[in-house]
Amino acid sequence: xxxxxxxxxxxxxxxxxxxxxxxxxxxxxxxxxxxxxxxxxxxxxxxxxxxxxxxxxxxxxxxxxxxxxxxxxxxxxxxxxxxxxxxxxxxxxxxxxxxxxxxxxxxxxxxxxxxxxxxxxxxxxxxxxxxxxxxxxxxxxxxxxxxxxxxxxxxxxxxxxxxxxxxxxxxxxxxxxxxxxxxxxxxxxxxxxxxxxxxxxxxxxxxxxxxxxxxxxxxxxxxxxxxxxxxxxxxxxxxxxxxxxxxxxxxxxxxxxxxxxxxxxxxxxxxxxxxxxxxxxxxxxxxxxxxxxxxxxxxxxxxxxxxxxxxxxxxxxxxxxxxxxxxxxxxxxxxxxxxxxxxxxxxxxxxxxxxxxxxxxxxxxxxxxxxxxxxxxxxxxxxxxxxxxxxxxxxxxxxxxxxxxxxxxxxxxxxxxxxxxxxxxxxxxxxxxxxxxxxxxxxxxxxxxxxxxxxxxxxxxxxxxxxxxxxxxxxxxxxxxxxxxxxxxxxxxxxxxxxxxxxxxxxxxxxxxxxxxxxxxxxxxxxxxxxxxxxxxxxxxxxxxxxxxxxxxxxxxxxxxxxxxxxxxxxxxxxxxxxxxxxxxxxxxxxxxxxxxxxxxxxxxxxxxxxxxxxxxxxxxxxxxxxxxxxxxxxxxxxxxxxxxxxxxxxxxxxxxxxxxxxxxxxxxxxxxxxxxxxxxxxxxxxxxxxxxxxxxxxxxxxxxxxxxxxx
Numbered sequence: 001x002x003x004x005x006x007x008x009x010x011x012x013x014x015x016x017x018x019x020x021x022x023x024x025x026x027x028x029x030x031x032x033x034x035x036x037x038x039x040x041x042x043x044x045x046x047x048x049x050x051x052x053x054x055x056x057x058x059x060x061x062x063x064x065x066x067x068x069x070x071x072x073x074x075x076x077x078x079x080x081x082x083x084x085x086x087x088x089x090x091x092x093x094x095x096x097x098x099x100x101x102x103x104x105x106x107x108x109x110x111x112x113x114x115x116x117x118x119x120x121x122x123x124x125x126x127x128x129x130x131x132x133x134x135x136x137x138x139x140x141x142x143x144x145x146x147x148x149x150x151x152x153x154x155x156x157x158x159x160x161x162x163x164x165x166x167x168x169x170x171x172x173x174x175x176x177x178x179x180x181x182x183x184x185x186x187x188x189x190x191x192x193x194x195x196x197x198x199x200x201x202x203x204x205x206x207x208x209x210x211x212x213x214x215x216x217x218x219x220x221x222x223x224x225x226x227x228x229x230x231x232x233x234x235x236x237x238x239x240x241x242x243x244x245x246x247x248x249x250x251x252x253x254x255x256x257x258x259x260x261x262x263x264x265x266x267x268x269x270x271x272x273x274x275x276x277x278x279x280x281x282x283x284x285x286x287x288x289x290x291x292x293x294x295x296x297x298x299x300x301x302x303x304x305x306x307x308x309x310x311x312x313x314x315x316x317x318x319x320x321x322x323x324x325x326x327x328x329x330x331x332x333x334x335x336x337x338x339x340x341x342x343x344x345x346x347x348x349x350x351x352x353x354x355x356x357x358x359x360x361x362x363x364x365x366x367x368x369x370x371x372x373x374x375x376x377x378x379x380x381x382x383x384x385x386x387x388x389x390x391x392x393x394x395x396x397x398x399x400x401x402x403x404x405x406x407x408x409x410x411x412x413x414x415x416x417x418x419x420x421x422x423x424x425x426x427x428x429x430x431x432x433x434x435x436x437x438x439x440x441x442x443x444x445x446x447x448x449x450x451x452x453x454x455x456x457x458x459x460x461x462x463x464x465x466x467x468x469x470x471x472x473x474x475x476x477x478x479x480x481x482x483x484x485x486x487x488x489x490x491x492x493x494x495x496x497x498x499x500x501x502x503x504x505x506x507x508x509x510x511x512x513x514x515x516x517x518x519x520x521x522x523x524x525x526x527x528x529x530x531x532x533x534x535x536x537x538x539x540x541x542x543x544x545x546x547x548x549x550x551x552x553x554x555x556x557x558x559x560x561x562x563x564x565x566x567x568x569x570x571x572x573x574x575x576x577x578x579x580x581x582x583x584x585x586x587x588x589x590x591x592x593x594x595x596x597x598x599x600x601x602x603x604x605x606x607x608x609x610x611x612x613x614x615x616x617x618x619x620x621x622x623x624x625x626x627x628x629x630x631x632x633x634x635x636x637x638x639x640x641x642x643x644x645x646x647x648x649x650x651x652x653x654x655x656x657x658x659x660x661x662x663x664x665x666x667x668x669x670x671x672x673x674x675x676x677x678x679x680x681x682x683x684x685x686x687x688x689x690x691x692x693x694x695x696x697x698x699x700x701x702x703x704x705x706x707x708x709x710x711x712x
Contacts, residue, residue, distance in 0.1 A: 007064050011074065014057040018081070021050055041095050045106050048088045052117050055081045063123050067341040069348075078122070079475040085119075086480035089465055099462060099615060100454045102442025114457070119464040121506050125472035129508045136510075136543065185672060209522070216531065423522075423536065425513050453618050453706060462615050463499055471507040471545040471589050478586045485581060485592040485610055487553065489599050490617035490705065491697045493659020496595040499617075500549050503593065510543050512536050515551035516570035529572055537580060537590065545589040553594030553611070554602035578610055600704075616705060619657050619697050625650040628661050633682070636669045643681045652688065655696035664690040 025047055058081060062074045092101055103117060126133075161169070338344070445452045466486055470477040488496040504511045514536065523532040540546035550556065555570035556577065577592075584590055594611055596602075608614075620628060629649045630640055640646065653661060667690040668682075 007061055010057055011061040011065070011070075014054050014061065015077075017050070017057075018054050018077070021047070021054070037095050041092060041101075042106065044088055044092050044095065045101065045103055046110075048085065048092065049103060049106060049110065049112070049117055051081055051085050051088065052119065055085060056116075056120050059120050059122050065341075067338075068343045070341075075124075076475075079473050080479070082469050082473065082476045083479035086465060086469065086476070090481040098451075099613065100442075100458050102446065102452070104441070105443045119461055119469075121464060121468055122472060125468075125507050133508050181672065188670075423513055423518065423532075425511060451706065453702070454616060456618070456620060456624050459499075459615060459617050463503065466613055466615075467503045467547075467591060467593070468506050471503065471509055471547070471591060474587070474589060477589050482586055483591070483613055484584050485594065485612065487594045487596065487599075487611035487614045488617055489596050489614060491619065491657060491701065492597050493657035494617045494619060495658050496597075496617060497551070500547065500593050500595065503591070504547050507545050509545040509547050509589075509591075510540065512540060512546065512548045513551070514548055514573065516555045516568060516572070517552065519572065520568040520570075529576065533573075533576055533580060540590045541588050546591075548590065548592045550592065550594045552596060554596045554599050554607070557602040557607040557610075559601065559603050574606065578606070581610065618702060618705075619655065622650055622654070625653055625656075625661070628658060629653070629665075632662055632665045633669070636665050637674050638665070638669050638682055639677055641681045643683055645684045648684045649687060652684075653691060655698060656691060656694065657697060660691065660694045660696070663694065 055078070058074060058078045062071060062078055065071055065074065093099060107114065107117070442452045466483050470480055470483065488499060490496060500511070503509065519532070523529055536548070540548060550573070552570075555565070556573050558571055561570060581592065592610075599607070599614075626646055629646050633640055633644070664687050668686050
């Protein structure tokens with residue numbers, strides 16, 4: 001994209017709009033308790049739309065402005081705006097008790113089009129992580145090579161062939177190609193039927209797990225023996241009376257030398273003691289309030305079950321502070337000398353003085369710890385023995401220190417995961433598809449107590465709000481309402497798995513596959529399951545952002561397990577998954593995404609406790625089908641001419657999903673048919689035969705999805 005000439009004015013206008021909007025939001029803020037929900041929703045929706053417009057302008061300014069210090073300022077405000085958008089979305093959900101909202105009447109009043117409320121995905125999510133993503137790809141490629149899942153072919157120098165030999169090789173390859181085409185053409189129908197039979201009868205077979213089990217045993221036995229040795233040494237020292245003569249030096253988490261050398265007067269000590277007493281008193285009050293609230297909930301006859309409301313995070317004071325700081329730094333600053341828009345050295349010096357002081361303190365603390373360790377060794381008369389062992393184990397010591405750094409430790413954990421067959425599957429590139437549908441009658445239908453079917457545009461907006469924005473930015477994930485798990489529900493072929501891959505490709509996140517069919521027979525037993533989950537979530541937190549995908553998630557919460565699936569043990573994760581979700585904190589950018597085509601087969605109570613955000617993905621309507629047919633035909637090498645009636649295909653394919661359309665196009669556009677394209681253009685009738693072989697999604701089935709999921 002070319003750099004805009006009016007970027008400073010765009011930034012200034014966005015700042016002014018944000019300032020006025022914040023003042024208006026504080027003045028005209030709706031009360032917490034109000035009977036008229038329509039008025040409350042109209043106010044929240046108006047603020048939401050205006051924040052989205054400011055978000056679009058700030059994202060463009062941040063992407064195009066070159067000045068590094070201005071980019072930092074815009075980045076902070078941009079992340080604050082994203083957090084405020086998510087807060088308003090959470091408030092609208094509480095008002096309407098629905099994840100889908102319709103702004104057609106508000107857009108008409110503001111004279112805006114649906115494009116103005118499209119949530120943009122910030123481009124810096126991927127641009128600023130290119131180095132990290134390339135390093136991660138190298139690490140994963142090396143793990144695949146070590147696991148034997150990818151072969152290394154050394155580069156060899158090929159001598160040029162003589163002209164006669166070249167002709168002979170071309171003739172041989174051409175004759176072979178023609179023979180393969182004849183065989184493919186004669187057996188095409190037979191192979192299609194054979195593939196369908198094999199796909200139903202054959203199941204996924206796991207590899208030999210001996211190597212992974214031995215490796216895990218070695219690591220675990222070494223760890224337990226080390227713990228026993230440390231404990232025996234401590235008990236021996238206590239028995240002999242040879243406990244440590246020197247105090248332990250505080251760790252970095254405790255503050256290091258600042259915890260020892262901080263000078264405090266008696267008044268400061270008294271203030272700290274008073275603060276601790278106040279905290280203890282507040283804890284007692286909160287416990288008493290919690291007991292009273294529990295009693296009230298019991299008397300309320302189960303009202304509001306299954307809804308866990310997070311405390312509202314108010315970002316408005318933070319916004320005002322950021323705006324005042326920006327005005328103080330940049331509004332009256334003379335930048336006539338800075339025509340190339342380079343960094344201002346004085347601002348950097350002020351910020352870096354404290355950082356340099358902290359870095360020097362950390363290095364001094366390391367030296368002090370080493371000196372303290374040497375003194376301990378001298379008193380214990382074991383200095384010579386330790387030095388000899390240290391010389392022999394220098395390389396090992398480097399490995400241990402490097403393992404603490406993060407990436408080498410992750411390599412050792414990722415190795416057994418990859419040997420277990422695609423717990424870390426490769427990502428599929430997702431092409432952005434413009435969808436031209438929008439519900440212009442949503443508000444009118446809701447006024448008549450008719451719940452409209454959500455559109456694919458609404459689904460895309462929710463994926464961006466609940467998944468992409470929090471995963472892409474650490475600040476947004478910590479400030480916005482926390483979403484730990486997300487459920488994508490819909491019939492087969494609507495694009496649930498594609499949306500999971502889109503989440504990862506737009507944010508640079510890692511994808512972990514914990515579907516019941518994928519972990520069947522792997523890491524057997526309770527200890528094996530705990531080890532697998534520990535490794536997966538440890539790597540997911542270390543290499544965040546990460547997405548944990550659970551396909552066919554209803555199987556984890558089956559009411560009754562079918563006889564054909566008992567060997568697979570689909571309910572392995574039922575007890576452990578809620579515990580792991582509770583352990584996820586705001587700083588952990590890990591999102592659990594479940595996909596299901598039959599949510600009704602699950603036990604709803606534990607199912608809804610895990611997946612509190614449920615998104616229904618419907619079949620495409622006429623406008624989306626029109627865009628899909630044209631896009632998929634072109635993507636598979638076809639040509640759209642006047643003889644191909646796309647409108648007719650979009651009308652006939654009513655009830656079919658995106659997957660059905662892709663299957664029909666790929667079946668028709670074979671290699672032989674593509675070569676005939678110039679002489680024989682495509683027609684709509686060619687796709688009808690392949691489309692008729694597939695089972696559509698009927699309206700009754702779609703209505704059951706809508707009714708059941710809204711009741712959940």
